[in-house]
Amino acid sequence: MDAPAAIALVRKTSLSSLVEAEVMRLILAGELDSGQQIKEVAIAARLGVGRSSVREALRALEAVGLVRIEKNRGAFVRVVSETEAREMYVVREQLEGLAGALLAARITDDEVRELREYVDELDYYLDPAEFQRYFPLNLKFHRRIFEMAGNGRLLDMYGRLTNELHTVRRNGLLRGGGLAVSNIEHRNIVDALAARDADGASAAMRAHVSAGGQRRRAQAPGDSGSEVA
């Protein structure tokens, strides 16, 4: 890293922010399993910082919903229950629908092109063996739509939901195995956006999320999950 960048970084970011980012990375990367305890001293030693910074970071992550803190027991990687996952999908469906509608009204030709590229690239990774390529690109596709939609608040909320859902979402896509179907839905979304059809884009987004939720649910463990033949 060059000096100016380093200086800017040090001036703006506190240690706890860095710890927060790092712990988040560990969780999202799966290095910290769902439900696993996060020991303050371990993180502190690993990153070479004091416990205070770690504690502050964990507090923030709790508010974001990535960890759960029990008094005198510690911090644990949050595990989302089946019912919570369903609730979140309902909300997500609504948010993605809104993003689609907003974006259809303002998308540029360049942006349409960018989204199409993602979808085309995703087509190369439909094989389950390529999942570690498909998954992040899929995330990026959705995230870009929210970024392009131009509503910071909406993007923020989506980010939170995404963080909390990441485990469940990965498993759903992977085991549900509907990668090809999923990408067809992506194409429908882009088509509606390209046509500047707000209602169509909104509907396509909602349908996609809803279908994803059902794909996931078909694989979900118990909890009144409908047994699909």
Add this chain to the structure above:
Amino acid sequence: MDAPAAIALVRKTSLSSLVEAEVMRLILAGELDSGQQIKEVAIAARLGVGRSSVREALRALEAVGLVRIEKNRGAFVRVVSETEAREMYVVREQLEGLAGALLAARITDDEVRELREYVDELDYYLDPAEFQRYFPLNLKFHRRIFEMAGNGRLLDMYGRLTNELHTVRRNGLLRGGGLAVSNIEHRNIVDALAARDADGASAAMRAHVSAGGQRRRAQAPGDSGSEVA
């Protein structure tokens, strides 16, 4: 407080949680103005706790969106800009619409009755002089709808938005002066809910929020605000 309750309280809540709740109260109650700096030692002394607890609380409140933290400068009560407020209203409109639709599908007769009582009571407080009665009751009406909707996640998100919007919302209702109109909209909502009309309830909710946003905007300071005659 009786002993069992006290024990349960001590066992579950940490000092920083209490500090967090208290600072939140101070902000929502307006005792800490928008933009005002929150000094750690002042809060610590006032509540008789150490700085660590205060810092943790502030971190959490930052993640919730109630305060903004600048490195080496301190924590400030968050001030929402005009454009942010608009973005949030767009999102809120969508969330309230979802809550209405969900609730219409599951509302009980008792709940319909409860909501009607709120609306009836609100009618008594239409005079601007009674605003300090109208405002909290109005909040409760909306909050109860989300609670009844039965989606914890949705309720959670709504709570966050509400916290951040509280200032702007209070001013909007107060200065916009549309209390009577607002309550007519409330009645439309309850009617649609009572009829178990999901689409109607959703539309009524969205219309209400949208109208509220416009009432607010008509009063908003500058920032390309349309001058209404």
Add this chain to the structure above:
DNA sequence: CTGCTGTCGATTGTCGACAAAGTCAATCCG
């Protein structure tokens, strides 16, 4: 063998100390 209880190591909760950065005003120089 089962269940209870006391004890111990591990982990978190809270605090204040010290260092670093920012703020502000009096002062100095052009």
Add this chain to the structure above:
DNA sequence: CGGATTGACTTTGTCGACAATCGACAGCAG
């Protein structure tokens, strides 16, 4: 006289110490 400089004072950033609490395990009673 105006703007830069310096220096005291305030406020935050980070750390480790100490206390409180938890969970596990051993030992004992029945």
